[in-house]
Amino acid sequence: MNAPELPKSFERREAELPNPLPRPEGEFDALKKAWEPPRWISFVTAVNNTYVGLWYVGTAFLFFILAGILSLIMRTQLAVPENDLVSHNLYNQLFTMHGTVMMFLFAVPAVEAASVYLLPNMQAARDLPFPRLSAYAFWAYFVGGLVFFGTIFFGLSPDGGWFMYPPLTSTKYSPAENADWWLLGIGFIEISAIAGAIEIIVGVMKTRAVGMSLDKLPVYSWAMLVFAVMIVIGFPAIILGTLLLEMERAFDWPFFIAERGGDPLLWQHLFWFFGHPEVYIIFLPATGMVSMIVPTMAQTPLVGYRLVVLALIATGFLSFGLWVHHMFATGLPKMSLSFFSAASTAVAVPSGIQVFAWIATIASGRMKLTTPSLFVIGFLFIFTLGGLTGVMVAMAPFDWQAHDSYFIVAHLHYVLIGGMVFPLFAAIYYWVPVASKRTLSERVGRWVFGLMFLGVNVTFLPMHITGLIGMPRRVYTYPVGMGWDALNLVSTIGAFMIAAGVALFLLDFARNFRFAGENNAGNVWNASTLEWLPNGNYNTRSIPIVVSRDPLWDQPNLSKDVEDGRYYLPGTATGGREALVTSPFDARPQYILQVPGPGWQPVLAAVFTAAFFLLLTVKFIFTSIICGVLAVGFVIWWLWETDPGPVRPPADIGGGIVVPVYATGPVNHSWWAMIVLMVVCGMIFTCLIFSYLFLWLVNPGAWPPQAVRIPDWIWPALSGFLYCASAALIAVASRHLRGEDRRKPRSVPILIGVALLLVSGASAVDLWAQWQTALSPSAHAYGAAVYAIVSLQIFFVLTTLIMGPYTIARWLAGKLDSVRRTTFDNTMLFWFYTVGQGLVGLLVVHGFPRLTGGI
Amino acid sequence: MTGRRTAQVLLALGGMFAWAVQFALIYGATSTLCGRGWADATLLAIGVVPFAILSTTLVTLVAAAILLIVSFREERRWRDQPSSTADAFLSQTGVLINGLSLIAILWNGVPAFILPACA
Structure with missing residues (x-):
């Protein structure tokens, strides 16, 4: 998606600011209402950065x-x-x-x-x-x-x-x-x-x-x-x-x-x-x-x-x-x-x-x-x-x-x-x-x-x-x-x-210290940056145009114009919480992100995540697993409410700039987050491969140890084939889901379902290949390293076993179609990563000992 | 992110990636060669460890130098015709980063001239 063009120069005269005065009645009240934090006990479910940030710092x-x-x-x-x-x-x-x-x-x-x-x-x-x-x-x-x-x-x-x-x-x-x-x-x-x-x-x-x-x-x-x-x-x-x-x-x-x-x-x-x-x-x-x-x-x-x-x-x-x-x-x-x-x-x-x-x-x-x-x-x-x-x-x-x-x-x-x-x-x-x-x-x-x-x-x-x-x-x-x-x-x-x-x-x-939702102490130091603009729970009333690194020094009327709502998006286009997504280099408006509001799901998911780890420590295994399942359950509930789709036609945010209220693909914020998450996963895997190679280095002549038999080539070849086939099916599902009209192709859940079977099979074959050689993870670091690689892969495959059915469930619920497809895209990215990691893992576990010949 | 932007970022950070590659390879090679008892092996009449370090340093040095030259060209290009201020900024930052990387790569290769291979 191309970002809308901004005027050649952002330096406009006052009369040319994106939005004229007076602002429509009720516009500001709707903005404030959308960003209002919850009250009483539900206050802990607040998600505004101003609240969470302060609790966090405290x-x-x-x-x-x-x-x-x-x-x-x-x-x-x-x-x-x-x-x-x-x-x-x-x-x-x-x-x-x-x-x-x-x-x-x-x-x-x-x-x-x-x-x-x-x-x-x-x-x-x-x-x-x-x-x-x-x-x-x-x-x-x-x-x-x-x-x-x-x-x-x-x-x-x-x-x-x-x-x-x-x-x-x-x-x-x-x-x-x-x-x-x-x-x-x-x-x-x-x-x-x-x-x-x-x-x-x-x-x-x-x-x-x-x-x-x-x-x-x-x-x-x-x-x-x-x-x-x-x-x-x-x-x-x-x-x-x-x-x-x-x-x-x-x-x-x-x-x-x-x-x-x-x-x-x-x-x-x-x-x-x-x-x-x-x-x-x-x-x-x-x-x-x-x-x-x-x-x-x-x-x-x-x-x-x-x-x-x-x-x-x-x-x-x-x-x-x-x-x-x-x-x-x-x-x-x-x-x-x-x-x-x-x-x-x-x-x-x-x-x-x-x-x-x-x-x-x-x-x-x-x-x-x-x-x-x-x-x-x-x-x-x-x-x-x-x-x-x-x-x-x-x-x-x-x-x-x-x-x-x-x-x-x-x-x-x-x-x-x-x-x-x-x-x-x-x-x-x-x-x-x-x-x-x-x-x-x-x-x-x-x-x-x-x-x-x-x-x-x-x-x-x-x-x-x-x-x-x-x-x-x-x-x-x-x-x-x-x-x-x-x-x-x-x-x-x-x-x-x-x-x-x-x-x-x-x-x-x-x-x-007296917390200020609005009416803070103000720009007491005469600072130059935007956090010193007048703000509230919604942050700034309108989103300004910036022309320098020191906007409050170089744009003298900026505070007042922002507060009056003369810049972009002075209200709410969808009636809910929104953020303006901008392009990563030039910060041109791309689309309106519908921001999720308060909810118990993240709080409860977090509590049960912490409980899962802490109970595992004291060996309360069963209770810990229950907490883990609950944590995943609350995350799924939380995600179910996201990916809202284009709830209205593209909106005018001011100055003649019209942007959609939903976007998919590389311009989408969650696509970026998935890419970053995959880098995290890739680094974990890289560190594991480093560990494998390090242990090889300290075990000259014993990689694998003499009594250990490496599985036949047929097993990793079969496993690799199944991984590739599952990825191909997901790619086909993605193609079926493409298009401008709101179609919901019936093949999509079937393809995902078959791909799930294939990816599970690939992982099972990989595990079986090692198991049938009677390789023990406890006898020697070689076995431990091999099973660590296999186990990490199984963890990723298990994650696809949650993401795949979740994606199918959204299709069945009518929350996934050719336009509203962020959930599918995220699952697809994760799937491709899992398959890639699986293939590299197979190559290392089965190829490296053969390559080095036990040196 | 468009292909042009990705190329700009890679160009701006390329020198540092070259440093990272050099660092990983010379440390990995030294550890492997010393760990496997090949300290005294030679290649083209020099020790295999210094050879690995020097050749890696040379290749990454050349890569960083090329990136620096391209960054300079980009910088001149955007200085004359900036389509956006971000372009000019990225190209200038690229010159600085690639210049610093060149020194860092050289600095990391120096031990090969001074120290014994696996002592």
């Missing part, structure tokens, strides 16, 4: 405080030598939970949460394209996160460190359920993060103000786009890692057990392929925030916009070449280490570009020393120090000296607190006036900054020395006379200074 902050309290207990324990405030067992749980909660329950959700709130406002979109997905992500995280944290009160928390290295976390050394809480408890958080990432990618690319082409995209949106892509690439590695470790613990499949061909280093590769980019995953959104705050405080446009975008993209790539620098002490060849050393130093270049761009912006304007400015300056100071020690530990010989010592603790806290916590506080002080009727106190804010800035340096600066003179990390106490006493006491005092700063912030927040 919950993330709650976990920040809870994990912070854990750190205070640890610092109190370490304040003096030979202290017995907590036992070593509890201390193990404390540091594991502190790291895990800070990284998984605070850092990633906090930046994702902030974007759920900010992105639609900043891009003048009515909401994110999948508001129910945001709500689902939030509730899964909220329920699951709180239960996960609650394990600390029962001595059940994981205790193997936040990176959970086997063999310490394998059944042999950690037979209790503590490790399972981490492995399964983190599962729903990963799902939540990926759901958020899909939402963000599609939101940034498809729902922007008209004319907000890529060159006018706020830097924050760029940062969130790179952030989300990094989650899509990085998180699958940890998803697969946790799956493999849990399969080892539950079924004795020896992926990480060296005696049976496994290798604990495989876990480290999978964990850090996620874990290092994770640092940048939380750092990039923070830099995006800083890039928005600095120009406002300096009252001048950001210097080096293109270079900053370059830096964000380059960081996104280079950060995936660093993971082994966490493994410098594992005995890998020096040549291999040097590649990661090189990339670790190279990544400092884009970070440096951003720092210099901010300094240049500050220098070219007149910086107001507000609380957000102070936190930004604090960030620059602390993060730069952390970056410098980062370059030090990027050198393998230095890292061997500092490894697992308090020097590393100091480095990572300088990077993470400087790179993420300070920008987040700057962001809260900066953007509270968008969400609240009152601003936070500048006077109290300075005290908060002072306490936190001094506290961080008092806590962590001495730790560099504590580490260099030999104190290892993760010890619950230490003897007198090691020279560590005074340094530890100083660090503990510093930790309580940070806590005092945070407590003061909470007081200020409680005193001044």
Whole structure:
């Protein structure tokens, strides 16, 4: 579908704005009514980004405080030598939970949460394209996160460190359920993060103000786009890692057990392929925030916009070449280490570009020393120090000296607190006036900054020395006379200074934050971007045309004209919630997206998803399965109400631009989401293939082990044929479903049904081929790796067994035809992916051992 | 996304993809060759590990250089006749990214000249 042409120049005279005044009576009331949140108990079913975003940020902050309290207990324990405030067992749980909660329950959700709130406002979109997905992500995280944290009160928390290295976390050394809480408890958080990432990618690319082409995209949106892509690439590695470790613990499949061909280093590769980019995953959104705050405080446009975008993209790539620098002490060849050393130093270049761009912006304007400015300056100071020690530990010989010592603790806290916590506080002080009727106190804010800035340096600066003179990390106490006493006491005092700063912030927040559905505090900083337009539950009254990166500075009447409804879509065309979908490069209007409203389905689906994972942890298998089935059921119910079809003819949104209220194919927002989801699936599969090859590498002459027989070629050939045949039938069904008239070809459900039989058969043949050779998944890592590939494929085939009948059901219910076919398209995309993955899996499992001939 | 737009994105990010390919191949080759005990094997009178690193670096370097040249041309083209500001922006960003990639690829290939293969 071609996007409607916009006028050659968006710079029109006032009289030429898309919609004239006065606006029709009732237009604004209808818009407000459509976006009204539910009341009373149903309030929890709200899906508006303004509500879900704030709940999300609030919950993330709650976990920040809870994990912070854990750190205070640890610092109190370490304040003096030979202290017995907590036992070593509890201390193990404390540091594991502190790291895990800070990284998984605070850092990633906090930046994702902030974007759920900010992105639609900043891009003048009515909401994110999948508001129910945001709500689902939030509730899964909220329920699951709180239960996960609650394990600390029962001595059940994981205790193997936040990176959970086997063999310490394998059944042999950690037979209790503590490790399972981490492995399964983190599962729903990963799902939540990926759901958020899909939402963000599609939101940034498809729902922007008209004319907000890529060159006018706020830097924050760029940062969130790179952030989300990094989650899509990085998180699958940890998803697969946790799956493999849990399969080892539950079924004795020896992926990480060296005696049976496994290798604990495989876990480290999978964990850090996620874990290092994770640092940048939380750092990039923070830099995006800083890039928005600095120009406002300096009252001048950001210097080096293109270079900053370059830096964000380059960081996104280079950060995936660093993971082994966490493994410098594992005995890998020096040549291999040097590649990661090189990339670790190279990544400092884009970070440096951003720092210099901010300094240049500050220098070219007149910086107001507000609380957000102070936190930004604090960030620059602390993060730069952390970056410098980062370059030090990027050198393998230095890292061997500092490894697992308090020097590393100091480095990572300088990077993470400087790179993420300070920008987040700057962001809260900066953007509270968008969400609240009152601003936070500048006077109290300075005290908060002072306490936190001094506290961080008092806590962590001495730790560099504590580490260099030999104190290892993760010890619950230490003897007198090691020279560590005074340094530890100083660090503990510093930790309580940070806590005092945070407590003061909470007081200020409680005193001044007053949620504003409408009538917020206004553009108190004279900022230039669209989140400072007058807004309500519907976000902006009309969707503006943007002509520069600083629209509020360059288009003086913009706020009033937007509020008066003079720009696009000032009401509701379909009578319900809508968003204007725009083209990804030039942001030209493409179609009106009918946005789903509040509903219990995402809330209940999320609760049962969390329950599924958590109950599985405590081995309540039957109840867990029931919860899993209920979660899927609620997702199906939720989806049933989507894909509404063209409920009315194309609508005039103003300025003579007429757009449809429904679209399919590559222009459709859910097509984009499916593509992103398939990239996630592809990455999980790629990581599994990497694991297979890695295990081959560590098993010379035993791939397969001598007693193992590889199935005959006939089996994979048959399986592959069945996969291809099923895909061909789906392609034929798609062709039958094509056309402009609302036909509903009878062949479609039959073709899907037969394709279901074929794809199931393909998977069954693949499994049977291995089974009949008596290959055991427990005897050797070879069998475990083969069955892991087969099992993942079965999972995908089972998913098609849900999607296929669902698509048929929609056809039977009259909700699928040649025009209203988004559901079919999504099923088709997933089907093709499943078949592709199945074929590659067959090739690897059956072809690779023959190719290498047991080398 | 149209074919033209996809090509623009691939051109703009191509250098970084070349870096990623180089990184994966040189790390994979080093791990495999060292892991299988082929540290002392030679090819064209140089060690098989440095050979793999240098040849991969050379190929990806050439690829990144070509992308940089094409990006420059695109940048000049859109500077003179911008059909949209996004075109000009993408082509300029492409020049920057491909330029940086060239340096990153070179930087990652340097260890082959300095370090022993599998020590």
